[in-house]
Amino acid sequence: MYLNLNRRQLLLGGSALMASTWLSPILAQDEQLRVIFWGNQDRADRTFKVMDAFGEDMGIAMAGEFLAFADYWPKLATQTAAGTAPDVVQMDGAGRYIAEYASRGAIAPLDEFIGKELDFAQFDQDQVEAGKVNDTLYAVSLGSNAFGMIVDTTPFEAAGVDIPGPQTTLDDLYAIAESFKSAGVAQAVTDDRSGSWAALENWLRQQSKALYTSDGELGFDAADMAGWLNLWKGFRDAGVCVSPEVQAMMEGPGTSPLIMGKSATMAEFSNLMSAYQALTTSPLVLTNFPRISLDAPGGYYRRPSMFFSISSTSSRKADAARFINFFVNDVEANTILNAERGIPPSAAVRDGIAGMLEDSARAAVTYVGGLEPLLSPPPPQSPSGGGEINESLLAFAAQEAAFGVRPPEAVAADFIAAAQEALERAG
Template identity: 35%
Template sequence: MKRFGMGRIAALAGVAAAALLAGPVAAQDAKELRMLWWGSQPRADRTFEVIDMYQEANPDVSIQGETVGWSDYWTRLATQVAGRNAPDVIQQDYRYLFEYGSRGALADMMPYRDEILALPGVSEEDLQSGMADGKLWGVNLGVNSVAMMVNATAFEEAGVRLPENGDTWAEVKELAIEVAEKSDQIDYGIEDSSGYEPAFQNWLRQRGKDLYTAEGQLAFDESDVVAWYEFWADMRDSGAAPPPDVQALDQRSIETNQVSLGNTAIGFANSNQLVGFSQINEDEIVMRVFPLVEGSTNEGHYFKPSQLLSVAASTEFPEDSMAFVNFFITDTEAGKVLDVERGVPISDQVREAIRPELDEDGLAQLEFIEGLDPYAGTLPPPPPQGAGEIDQMMISVGQQVAFGQLTPEEGAERLVSSAESILSR
């Protein structure tokens, strides 16, 4: 994935000094903030535009923007935090938020709520996803959920019906096999998600389980993992999913998703990413809920904070950082620029301001979230410290099982024992 921010500006301008700013050259006495986020090129362009808007309205503040892909993001953030060089404003994920908060890396935002972080149009309920022990570690940027990204063009040209909400995994498997056999465009039907934590969680929740308990322990066991690995082994053996060397090309970004690479007709992502998928794919991309586990009456989906904005505990300018967060989330003009690329805005006033201006993909995302109730359960407990490491381990172990280096049973034992060891630290 392309990197933007400092590298992007330097490459375009060819001047090293230009990499220090995301907008016009600031005054010498400007308060210099840094913001770090992950995402695609469309997200980078939108974010830099909002940064420019804020700097124009606040000439005493200069904001340097940095962005990298998901696969590199957490390594960079961890390195910067450990090196006492944390960005002032940090894009966070629900999986990692409380780990960083509990380690003292994030500022408690509650003391700023009355004036600087007023968050007009945001309900107290919407803030709960960023709170723990009475402290506000991050403010939700928008609401999303996991979704299947379906190449409608590939299905239509192959003469195969599109997957529909309410289809079971067995039905989606048959559709994946059929579209792979009949399409001249793609070689496989559905990406291999054996190492994709959100897909595993959705499947677990439909089976009455989850990733973690409220006490921060594993909520699944080895038998669940064995069943999951065997399920995806059957997908690969049937030709529905690609072999591991093809799936390994996916680096957890929109650009490297198997749908965007042209290898499969179905991929898995988050609903807010439809905008990015549509902008880099010529084919029509539509969203569907994850397939259902046959016979289950449990909801696998939930309304998830797409990302959250946090402020580093080490910032020299906490008030300015909080003010920028408030602007980013609740300013209606900023909302029109950001659109729904980061999820459906949590601010009522922003949501209503952008609704008339949403394009087809934006409306599709809004309608997806508004129609998710039959498939959505409660928000799971906050992931415990170490959950991010376990997520990365799931990718690694899933690949080892897919390549035949481990049996499903061996992979399950390694994943569970290693995850329990991480959680016990």
């Protein structure tokens, strides 16, 4: 059954009210397999349907609970401290909670189930590795996305220019901009992504560098940052990217330069493809962010969106592992899930559900599944303080450089100093 909210509670919309429980129709057993996760009602409906299908197939009584993200972690922490955590718990894609819960012994190692209850034969290896802490598996990826570039095909067709792809370099954007101007295409080639941590990370990884090292330090220096800011200064000066005034108007997909008709492309994560396509009648395609050079590493990794782990206090760990296996490997289950948690990590599942997805979702699946030649191992998790650097300090530095407040070199030096201070303060 569902715990229904009345109309007033729904209108209040408070995250604390967004909690619901569900019990499978099989209630004969005294002990149920319990699952907890965060998400909205659509995710809950899909998840509960899959839980019901697994319960019916296995003759296991299932119980589910979901909350808003902000309420989830306090609830799980309370349950864990009391020794009452559900059997299956959802973990975040950034990996910070996995490492924390694993180090405290709150989630169980899963290596003993591999090849038995857990089948990774069709899994992408990088998705398996992402669930490990100190070479021990503690979590199973439920889906992934990847950084890329969303392209409006209309201006490219108008200019008679090929849509960017794996053979497109950053220098090629200058030539595309000239073709746009010659054809009378008003859009810039791209938005200004100098303030995007994901774009910066991709650029660094193409040079075999990183945002952060495995010991929680910055993986780049002031010279790298100056190079990044100067790259975008060159684009700005040549009209390759939008002006800082246009970029500053973006508050979300609806006010992005791409949707506002100011740029022909936008660097973004693959799972947002559907959101952007829903806002325009122009056909969009998903491709990779341009490369520094064709002999440079691709810089890509599949980023897990979230995981399932098993509580260390669970008395039904094998059944919990079987449920997770069903969730990630069963094609019918994933037809119900509709890649809502990201691109399935199983190649067999991706193939099995591809024909049942909406066009934009199918494009994301195809894109992420075809990134293999440009992939490299995923980075270490962001350290404490990384959020401030990624979302605040980088954005401020990018705006300073874009509006010409100070030269890129001066901005870069101050950014590195502020970032190191943020890491020390949080550490």
